[in-house]
Amino acid sequence: MTDVEQDLSAGVGFIDGEFYPTSDVRISISDLGFLMSDCTHDAAHVWKGSFFRLDDHIDRFERSLARLNMNLPYNRAETVDIVIECVRRSGLRDSLVYLIATRGIPSDRRRDLRTCTNRFIAVAYPFLWYVQPEQMETGAQVVISSTVRIPPESVDPRIKNFNRLDFSRALFEAYDRGSEHPLLTDFEGNITEGRGFNVFALFGGKLVSPEKGVLDGMTRRTVMELCAETNIKAELANIKPDDLRSAEEVFLTSTAGGVMPVTKVDDELIGNGSPGLLTLRLKDLYWALHDNPKYATPIAYD
Amino acid sequence: MTDVEQDLSAGVGFIDGEFYPTSDVRISISDLGFLMSDCTHDAAHVWKGSFFRLDDHIDRFERSLARLNMNLPYNRAETVDIVIECVRRSGLRDSLVYLIATRGIPSDRRRDLRTCTNRFIAVAYPFLWYVQPEQMETGAQVVISSTVRIPPESVDPRIKNFNRLDFSRALFEAYDRGSEHPLLTDFEGNITEGRGFNVFALFGGKLVSPEKGVLDGMTRRTVMELCAETNIKAELANIKPDDLRSAEEVFLTSTAGGVMPVTKVDDELIGNGSPGLLTLRLKDLYWALHDNPKYATPIAYD
Secondary structure (H helix, E strand, C coil), X not given: CCHHHHHHHHCEXXXXXXXXXXXXXXEECCCHHHHCCCEEEEEEEEECCEEECHHHHHHHHHHHHHHCCCCCCCCHHHHHHHHHHHHHHHCCCCEEEEEXXXXXXXXXXXXCHHHECCEEEEEEEECCCCCCHHHHHHCEEEEEEEEECCCCCCCCCCCCXXXXXXXXXXXXXXXXXXXXXXXXXXXCCCECCECCEEXXXXXXXXXXXXXXXXXXXXXXXXXXXXXXXXXXXXXXXXXXXXXXHCCCEEEEEECCCEEEEEEEECCEECCCCCCCHHHHHHHHHHHHHHHCHHHEEECCCC | CCHHHHHHHHCEEEECCEEEEHHHCEEECCCHHHHCCCEEEEEEEEEXXXXXXXXXXXXXXXXXXXXXXXXXXXXXXXXXXXXXXXXXXXXXCCEEEEEEEECCCEXXXXXXXXXXXXXEEEEEEECCCCCCHHHHHHCEEEEEXXXXXXXXXXXXXXXXXXXXXXXXXXXXXXXXXXXXXXXXXXXXXXXXXXXXXXXXXXXXXXXXXXXCCCCCCHHHHHHHHHHHHCCCCEEECCCCHXXXXXXXXXXXXECCCEXXXXXXXXXXXXXXXXXXXXXXXXXXXXHHHHHCHHHXXXXXXX
């Protein structure tokens, strides 16, 4: 088995009232969640047996649902129970957990979205890091893509969504340039985000993360809160490619990996080419925060 | 059973080497065709027991695959055989047939697209009309949406794709305005397309269909060819909302319904409020073309 086949058999998912090994969680191809990617999701994680900021993830998920005119077949408490049960059954102590809502199958032949019963899916995968393990030490290389991020006028990026063909195009462009991590710009040439992660850059002692056209990432939010608590200057603002390439430090944030150092943007080394001191400090603070009971929802494994 | 439940049990689909009733065709939620809508499709149709322009649909599907760096696990002849077999097994004489290619499941935890084996799915649904049957007689109402179509700089619209959250947003806006058929504009304010259909408008005796930011629809192409053969002036060019609202005739084109008259754009009646004469003529020519053996691939039903 490949690593991923092992992962899929290790995880547990829920769909249509039943729990399955993740490898057996399948959705009807007639669900508009597939046929028009009319769905939203949230990605939370479990670390050392506890969810991190689960309530905040559910809050954001509910905001996405409202923005899509969707309703789940379960109330909030039931939804939380299902999500926790996926992790409990999997036995995974470190897990990346997806909550997914799809439009469902219309009962009308012309696919009237109002005739759909929305579907809820949850899946617990083994935890994954968006950058390679060695890149957590050496820093990842990102490239600034020529593909423009799907703009907010088309799809609201605050609705965490799977309309990601822009990233697919950008990924192949990045592979050709020796990177696995493209960052997309908007039509004004501002940096936005990558597939599943936000970006931060340090300029003159102040951290900046793109303000517009991006997901309000949970790890991004956590980093902003950590900065506020520790008197590190940080703000949401526009970043141009030239600025990013000449930043003092750069890092990515994602539930799939936390705070991840970047040491090269396009062909430019960042700082001295090693992960920055502030990056490493925030990474430590981020993981230390997992011990704070305020953010933890422990799983009652068997 | 609802109409759609009947449709799903009447159809036949193919996935992972097996044929199933359409209601049982399911895809792993770990396929990036779902998790990032990294997939393409083509929609062909069978009318009175024969495919219409099947070769042209396969040609376009292969162009989409190439643009996405995808390869099917079957060669062209095998792919055609599978598609025909879905229809043959279903017994459907009038069918809307989807060919779908998904990125597949990566064998790499960081979801490197290059590690995926692409998946091929085919499904034969009962034929469906994108507008209601009575609207084929009276004409449909379209509304021009405030949602901007996902731009070509983000996703190439010639790759027939399911990144359709822009349409989802526009549909709810349209429902509120009493229509089921939103047309989206681009950032320059030009009309583009609707969910699964192109649009034509008649101005001073000349037909115009949007040139940029749209799918090269098979029915649109057929209409352009019919115009060339019958000396009807037609061109691909930009159309502004004000122009569309004051057009002499308007119609939609889609494999799911052919040539479909529009008699109202926003609150403006088109022409005298009845389907236009040229629209009806092209509709007749379109369906008559189905008897031309050049375009027909008959199914050998049992």
